[in-house]
Amino acid sequence: MANDTKPIRVKVCGMTQAEQVYQLDEMGVEFCGFIFYPRSPRYVHRHMSTADIKAIRGKINKVGVFVNAPAEEILKKVNDCGLYLVQLHGDETPRECEKISNYITVIKAFRLSELDNIQWKVREYYDVADMFMFDTEGSGYGGTGKKFDWNVLNELDIRKPFFLSGGIEPGDAHKLREFSGKPVAKDLFAVDINSRFETTPGVKEMEKIRLFLQELRS
Numbered sequence: 001m002a003n004d005t006k007p008i009r010v011k012v013c014g015m016t017q018a019e020q021v022y023q024l025d026e027m028g029v030e031f032c033g034f035i036f037y038p039r040s041p042r043y044v045h046r047h048m049s050t051a052d053i054k055a056i057r058g059k060i061n062k063v064g065v066f067v068n069a070p071a072e073e074i075l076k077k078v079n080d081c082g083l084y085l086v087q088l089h090g091d092e093t094p095r096e097c098e099k100i101s102n103y104i105t106v107i108k109a110f111r112l113s114e115l116d117n118i119q120w121k122v123r124e125y126y127d128v129a130d131m132f133m134f135d136t137e138g139s140g141y142g143g144t145g146k147k148f149d150w151n152v153l154n155e156l157d158i159r160k161p162f163f164l165s166g167g168i169e170p171g172d173a174h175k176l177r178e179f180s181g182k183p184v185a186k187d188l189f190a191v192d193i194n195s196r197f198e199t200t201p202g203v204k205e206m207e208k209i210r211l212f213l214q215e216l217r218s
């Protein structure tokens with residue numbers, strides 16, 4: 001299977017505690033996400049200051065998650081917080097993505113329903129985003145805690161590194177390893193986990209994450 005030679009990277013999103021970020025770093029988690037959307041229950045600035053985020057050091061890559069924020073505001077946060085990547089999780093246009101991707105690596109998220117023509121949805125973003133993320137369609141922005149049917153990706157040739165998101169939970173490691181053996185997963189860059197690994201919004205259950213990583217990478 002493909003996962004025998006290509007380990008699956010992991011992003012843990014919705015972080016609100018520096019101590020937990022350092023624990024993830026020790027576990028070998030590659031990415032942590034800080035949500036800069038004030039309406040999110042995991043809005044990072046309810047818990048951490050700009051200086052707190054900037055002070056975090058380690059191998060883990062700090063990702064800033066934004067929803068329809070102005071480019072100037074995003075780039076200021078990138079500089080002030082020492083972010084390594086930006087995830088755009090709203091209705092940002094290709095032009096808005098391009099303004100940001102001229103300065104930093106951009107992940108453009110797409111919220112999918114089963115009826116979406118995915119290739120059509122992403123077509124204008126190939127040249128202006130560095131990576132894609134596929135998440136579950138919901139009534140608002142951000143995570144729904146629900147999965148979409150990964151099979152909708154099976155026949156696609158994405159030709160862009162992508163994150164798989166949307167309600168991934170502790171028991172999904174085996175399914176993810178199976179998915180990583182499918183042709184579309186040649187472009188699978190990482191999986192994104194969040195609410196299914198929490199005690200309360202923004203507070204992660206570290207032992208669940210540890211066990212998930214062991215199963216995913218065994």
